[in-house]
Amino acid sequence: xxxxxxxxxxxxxxxxxxxxxxxxxxxxxxxxxxxxxxxxxxxxxxxxxxxxxxxxxxxxxxxxxxxxxxxxxxxxxxxxxxxxxxxxxxxxxxxxxxxxxxxxxxx
Amino acid sequence: xxxxxxxxxxxxxxxxxxxxxxxxxxxxxxxxxxxxxxxxxxxxxxxxxxxxxxxxxxxxxxxxxxxxxxxxxxxxxxxxxxxxxxxxxxxxxxxxxxxxxxxxxxxxxxxxxxxxxxxxxxxxxxxxxxxxxxxxxxxxxxxxxxxxxxxxx
Numbered sequence: 001x002x003x004x005x006x007x008x009x010x011x012x013x014x015x016x017x018x019x020x021x022x023x024x025x026x027x028x029x030x031x032x033x034x035x036x037x038x039x040x041x042x043x044x045x046x047x048x049x050x051x052x053x054x055x056x057x058x059x060x061x062x063x064x065x066x067x068x069x070x071x072x073x074x075x076x077x078x079x080x081x082x083x084x085x086x087x088x089x090x091x092x093x094x095x096x097x098x099x100x101x102x103x104x105x106x107x
Numbered sequence: 108x109x110x111x112x113x114x115x116x117x118x119x120x121x122x123x124x125x126x127x128x129x130x131x132x133x134x135x136x137x138x139x140x141x142x143x144x145x146x147x148x149x150x151x152x153x154x155x156x157x158x159x160x161x162x163x164x165x166x167x168x169x170x171x172x173x174x175x176x177x178x179x180x181x182x183x184x185x186x187x188x189x190x191x192x193x194x195x196x197x198x199x200x201x202x203x204x205x206x207x208x209x210x211x212x213x214x215x216x217x218x219x220x221x222x223x224x225x226x227x228x229x230x231x232x233x234x235x236x237x238x239x240x241x242x243x244x245x246x247x248x249x250x251x252x253x254x255x256x257x258x259x260x
Contacts, residue, residue, distance in 0.1 A: 008213040015210025023203065034176030052179055055172070058206055065210060083229035086214035087236060090207050097203045104196020
């Protein structure tokens with residue numbers, strides 16, 4: 001197994017963590033305004049119709065997880081692949097999603 | 108065009124649903140015998156589904172992302188006006204699960220590419236998680252697509 005592949009569990013864990021933080025704190029790198037089909041940098045309030053941040057959260061998470069993986073790469077070189085990291089962290093994040101979005105079901 | 112894309116999104120989701128379910132069953136409940144439907148269903152090689160699942164997941168997610176603005180502007184507004192907040196919340200959860208799944212794809216590919224004993228539990232876990240994500244996304248999408256009929260609106 002080459003060394004880049006050893007970072008995949010780290011990427012998986014970092015992506016899930018950064019994603020849920022991005023959703024909760026709204027760290028979108030760009031905003032899409034679907035009604036008028038316009039893009040804006042970072043988080044923007046509504047121009048006309050509801051703004052969409054999901055695409056921006058995905059970009060934030062992808063770039064963040066890539067950065068974490070690059071930083072972790074030399075540290076993982078002489079270590080076994082941390083398989084557990086790649087699924088336990090996303091699993092915990094998935095469970096936490098139910099908690100963060102509970103208000104929709106309690107109204 | 109939007110209707111065509113929604114139908115295509117749904118059809119590809121059905122293909123993904125079948126593929127990931129087959130893989131999940133084969134990895135958690137394998138069989139060496141191929142006698143009978145149940146055994147034959149479980150006796151398949153789980154690895155052959157990996158690339159198809161990855162491609163289908165990306166394509167289905169991309170199609171969903173393409174038609175998402177229509178949902179956000181028109182459908183979600185309608186649901187909120189109808190006070191169907193649980194339906195809106197279900198879609199929100201689906202959206203987050205799909206995103207987490209996208210981030211797990213390289214790891215999913217890794218654990219299946221070289222089935223080492225050390226990655227056995229990870230292989231089972233990540234496959235089951237993908238299976239859950241796909242089933243959840245499919246059911247929520249299907250219910251929302253038929254929400255007016257289901258709720259008599």
